[in-house]
Amino acid sequence: xxxxxxxxxxxxxxxxxxxxxxxxxxxxxxxxxxxxxxxxxxxxxxxxxxxxxxxxxxxxxxxxxxxxxxxxxxxxxxxxxxxxxxxxxxxxxxxxxxxxxxxxxxxxxxxxxxxxx
Amino acid sequence: xxxxxxxxxxxxxxxxxxxxxxxxxxxxxxxxxxxxxxxxxxxxxxxxxxxxxxxxxxxxxxxxxxxxxxxxxxxxxxxxxxxxxxxxxxxxxxxxxxxxxxxxxxxxx
Numbered sequence: 166x167x168x169x170x171x172x173x174x175x176x177x178x179x180x181x182x183x184x185x186x187x188x189x190x191x192x193x194x195x196x197x198x199x200x201x202x203x204x205x206x207x208x209x210x211x212x213x214x215x216x217x218x219x220x221x222x223x224x225x226x227x228x229x230x231x232x233x234x235x236x237x238x239x240x241x242x243x244x245x246x247x248x249x250x251x252x253x254x255x256x257x258x259x260x261x262x263x264x265x266x267x268x269x270x271x272x273x274x275x276x277x278x279x280x281x282x
Numbered sequence: 283x284x285x286x287x288x289x290x291x292x293x294x295x296x297x298x299x300x301x302x303x304x305x306x307x308x309x310x311x312x313x314x315x316x317x318x319x320x321x322x323x324x325x326x327x328x329x330x331x332x333x334x335x336x337x338x339x340x341x342x343x344x345x346x347x348x349x350x351x352x353x354x355x356x357x358x359x360x361x362x363x364x365x366x367x368x369x370x371x372x373x374x375x376x377x378x379x380x381x382x383x384x385x386x387x388x389x390x391x
Binding site for chain 1: 283285314316318320327328329330333334339371373375378379380381382383384385
């Protein structure tokens with residue numbers, strides 16, 4: 166069955182970096198775009214952007230440029246989200262999400278990133 | 283892009299129907315039929331419930347239905363069940379960007 170399995174929770178200090186992984190299985194990885202969605206504690210879902218799994222070309226949404234980098238390792242069907250210079254306000258659950266056409270049909274289980282000194 | 287506007291909360295009794303609205307602009311909801319809805323139980327990942335305004339993925343009961351008029355999309359849940367209690371988010375794909383609604387907490391009384 167289709168699965169997106171994300172890496173485990175992270176606790177980081179402000180200024181550090183974090184890299185979240187998302188391993189896909191059960192489908193052709195290159196056939197679907199991979200998106201990232203953030204959900205701060207008690208807050209709404211926010212679309213961060215997506216990466217073309219064929220070309221590796223990333224597109225960042227407004228508010229998620231600069232410190233947020235999407236990447237791939239297609240040899241292991243894995244997408245990555247790297248956040249640099251972490252801030253306390255980056256504390257959130259980060260989801261990788263497969264886009265079928267214009268809808269998000271498969272979600273990873275989420276990775277909690279906590280930024281605290 | 284600003285978040286789509288949803289009511290903060292709605293409620294209904296088992297067996298009743300509830301409707302959750304999602305209001306955007308002529309640049310997002312009003313511009314395309316790529317409106318989807320997601321159900322999120324506490325501590326869980328969201329689940330796709332409707333796409334393309336009113337289409338249901340396999341496995342989603344037909345108690346869930348959707349519609350759109352102008353800049354407002356709606357999700358209707360009929361025959362409310364206890365397990366329907368969750369947060370619901372609308373989402374619009376418009377051009378090259380995606381925007382979610384603020385979320386609605388559905389309480390089954």
